[in-house]
Amino acid sequence: MKFDNILSEIGGVGKFQIKLILIQVLSRITVPCHFLLNNFMAGVPVHHCDISTLDNLSISSNLTLEQKLSVNIPTETDGTLSSCMMFSEPRYPNSSEESSVVQCQNGWVYDKTYFKSTIATEWDLVCSRKGMNKATATIFFIGVMLGAPLFGFLSDRFGRRRLLLVSYLTTMTFAVLSALSPSYAMFGVMRFFTGMSIAGISIISIVLNLEWLGVEQRTLYGIIFSLDWTLGSCILVGMAYFVNEWRLLILAVTSPLILALVAWRWLPESGRWLVAKGKIDDAHYYINQCAEMNNRRKCMANITPRALLESVETHTDDRKYTFIDLFKTASLRKLGICLGIVWFGVAFTYYGISLNITGFGLNLYLTHFVFLSIEVPMKIAIYFVLEKIGRSPAQAGTMLSTGLFLFINMFVSKDKWIVRTIIGVLGKAVSEASFTIIFFYTIELYPTVIRQNGLGYTSFVARLAVSISPLIMLLEDVWPLLPPMTYCATAVVPGLVAILLPETNNTRMPEFIEDLDIPREKITRGKTI
Numbered sequence: 150m151k152f153d154n155i156l157s158e159i160g161g162v163g164k165f166q167i168k169l170i171l172i173q174v175l176s177r178i179t180v181p182c183h184f185l186l187n188n189f190m191a192g193v194p195v196h197h198c199d200i201s202t203l204d205n206l207s208i209s210s211n212l213t214l215e216q217k218l219s220v221n222i223p224t225e226t227d228g229t230l231s232s233c234m235m236f237s238e239p240r241y242p243n244s245s246e247e248s249s250v251v252q253c254q255n256g257w258v259y260d261k262t263y264f265k266s267t268i269a270t271e272w273d274l275v276c277s278r279k280g281m282n283k284a285t286a287t288i289f290f291i292g293v294m295l296g297a298p299l300f301g302f303l304s305d306r307f308g309r310r311r312l313l314l315v316s317y318l319t320t321m322t323f324a325v326l327s328a329l330s331p332s333y334a335m336f337g338v339m340r341f342f343t344g345m346s347i348a349g350i351s352i353i354s355i356v357l358n359l360e361w362l363g364v365e366q367r368t369l370y371g372i373i374f375s376l377d378w379t380l381g382s383c384i385l386v387g388m389a390y391f392v393n394e395w396r397l398l399i400l401a402v403t404s405p406l407i408l409a410l411v412a413w414r415w416l417p418e419s420g421r422w423l424v425a426k427g428k429i430d431d432a433h434y435y436i437n438q439c440a441e442m443n444n445r446r447k448c449m450a451n452i453t454p455r456a457l458l459e460s461v462e463t464h465t466d467d468r469k470y471t472f473i474d475l476f477k478t479a480s481l482r483k484l485g486i487c488l489g490i491v492w493f494g495v496a497f498t499y500y501g502i503s504l505n506i507t508g509f510g511l512n513l514y515l516t517h518f519v520f521l522s523i524e525v526p527m528k529i530a531i532y533f534v535l536e537k538i539g540r541s542p543a544q545a546g547t548m549l550s551t552g553l554f555l556f557i558n559m560f561v562s563k564d565k566w567i568v569r570t571i572i573g574v575l576g577k578a579v580s581e582a583s584f585t586i587i588f589f590y591t592i593e594l595y596p597t598v599i600r601q602n603g604l605g606y607t608s609f610v611a612r613l614a615v616s617i618s619p620l621i622m623l624l625e626d627v628w629p630l631l632p633p634m635t636y637c638a639t640a641v642v643p644g645l646v647a648i649l650l651p652e653t654n655n656t657r658m659p660e661f662i663e664d665l666d667i668p669r670e671k672i673t674r675g676k677t678i
Contacts, residue, residue, distance in 0.1 A: 152597075152660065153363060153657045155452060157364075158440075159436060159440035159445045159449070159452070160444075161362055161366050162366040162370060163442065165417075165443050166361055168442070169416070172412045172413075173354045173374075175408045175409035176313070176354060177350065177355075177374075177381065178381035179402060179406055180381060181382045181385060182381050182388075184293075186385065186402060187289070189264075189398060190398060190399065191267055191285050192263065192267045193274075193279070194264050195232075196257045196259045196260065196270075196275060197257065198222055198253035198255070199256045200218070200258075201255070221235055222235050222236070223250055233253060235251060235252075235254065236250060237251045266394050267395050268336065268395055269282050272333045283620075285336075286619055287620070288337050289340045289343065290615040290616045291612070292343065293344040293608070293615070294612030295345055297348040297351070297604075297606075297609050298605035298608070298609045299348075301605020301608070302602055302605060303315075304353050305598070308419070308422060310357070313354065315349065316346055316349025318410070319342070320343060320347045320406060321403060322346075324399055327339035327340050327399060328396045352601065352604045352608050355374065357419050358374055360419040360420070360592075367589070367593070368535050368536060368654070372529075372532045372535075375589075376528060382521050382524075383521055384402070386514055386521070390514050417438065417439075418435060420435045421658075423435065424457060425597040425598050427458075429458050432457060433457060470602060471602070472606060481662065484595075487647075488594070488607050491548075491646055493614045493639070494614075495548065495587050497615070497618050497636070497640075498548075498555070498618075499581065499584050500614075500615045502576060503520075503577070516570075520574055520577050523574055531547075531585060531586065539652045547580070547582045548647060549640070549641060551580045551583060551640040551644075552640035552641035554572050554575050555576055556633075556637045558573060558633065559633045580640075593658055594651065594653060594659075595659070596660055596664055597658065597659070621636065
């Protein structure tokens with residue numbers, strides 16, 4: 150008796166699954182908050198050199214602030230005050246004295262229109278130190294990159310539910326410590342461990358949900374489940390707008406984990422994982438719980454512990470699967486290589502757009518809102534696309550479309566910000582769609598016994614891409630078109646590779662490695678073909 154058959158009997162979607170998804174939302178909404186937090190926490194407001202020490206000069210006492218700035222700070226070609234340079238001596242009108250231009254001598258003054266404080270203003274991470282500000286995102290995603298395979302390995306060995314609790318507790322601990330950090334060095338270390346911890350929530354929660362969903366409902370509820378990213382992003386924008394002090398903002402976006410920690414006691418373990426591991430009594434307990442909540446109690450007459458044991462006794466063993474098993478067979482090697490390339494491309498382009506949202510002519514909050522406004526209709530459209538054409542064509546199509554929009558935007562001048570914003574929003578939307586697809590597509594491709602290992606591996610590759618992605622913008626100094634060309638190529642090539650992935654639409658999820666070499670059973674209207 151396959152687990153998908155069991156789910157069809159006890160209800161592949163019902164009160165049990167809805168409760169599971171709603172509980173998971175409490176923790177899932179914190180993931181986009183932390184992943185995109187750098188846009189606000191590390192925001193760099195308009196700034197110029199601090200000239201307050203020059204107020205003691207008698208000749209400056211009668212000047213207005215604007216006049217003081219004009220004689221002490223040079224202007225850029227666009228007429229704005231220089232952010233990093235000042236005159237060594239005030240350059241007064243009609244004065245014959247020459248004054249050289251030097252770097253800021255006494256710190257900076259920051260505009261507080263949007264940000265009361267950020268890590269950039271806290272530790273003066275601007276001008277010659279701006280690389281340290283950008284590095285905070287890279288440090289965080291390196292943590293995510295290492296945490297994903299670690300939590301994937303541990304959750305395949307010890308279970309989904311137990312490792313989710315570990316992820317909740319460690320994420321809260323390191324997030325609070327990062328908010329209390331007295332120095333940039335400590336902050337960087339704490340953000341690394343925050344990223345490492347929250348990786349568990351990112352990859353385990355979606356697997357736990359999809360492993361309790363039946364074949365017919367997987368696509369619809371997989372899309373619905375992905376909306377928590379949009380909800381979390383909306384919460385981030387709202388919190389960042391009203392909480393404009395970076396330490397309080399970190400605490401605010403982490404606070405939903407307190408509720409998630411309380412609700413954890415009602416989370417079930419993955420019945421699919423328990424069956425695959427031969428933990429029959431535990432599996433039967435949760436299956437019975439599911440049937441009771443879904444009003445399918447009568448179906449349990451045929452689903453006994455003995456029946457479960459007989460269905461898996463030829464497969465179950467005490468093996469401890471590792472990452473080596475991800476490349477053990479020819480089928481797994483092909484799958485691993487293709488998925489690695491696709492995940493790299495998806496993450497590289499998505500975060501290349503998401504972490505560079507200031508280049509569209511709108512303020513930070515409005516740009517975020519415009520980007521988010523199209524995500525819900527796009528995800529609804531993706532559901533129908535997945536049902537009609539399948540996973541592989543949809544994955545390839547969304548990535549190739551992302552590359553197309555990035556290519557078009559290369560030739561739109563920056564002064565046409567409306568056109569650039571429209572094209573940017575469309576590119577962000579299809580990039581978000583490709584990320585949505587690849588997450589549960591990967592879950593459908595890997596067998597249950599190594600599913601978390603597989604998602605951990607692909608998430609590792611994705612975070613490697615994210616760590617590199619923000620640094621690509623530095624290539625503007627070599628050639629202005631080099632960054633967008635790089636993003637474009639990294640969307641197109643993996644999009645073509647996605648065509649090589651096997652189709653999983655309306656098929657049973659594999660449970661053991663051997664199942665990959667068996668033709669997948671097609672499900673149509675609840676019947677096996």
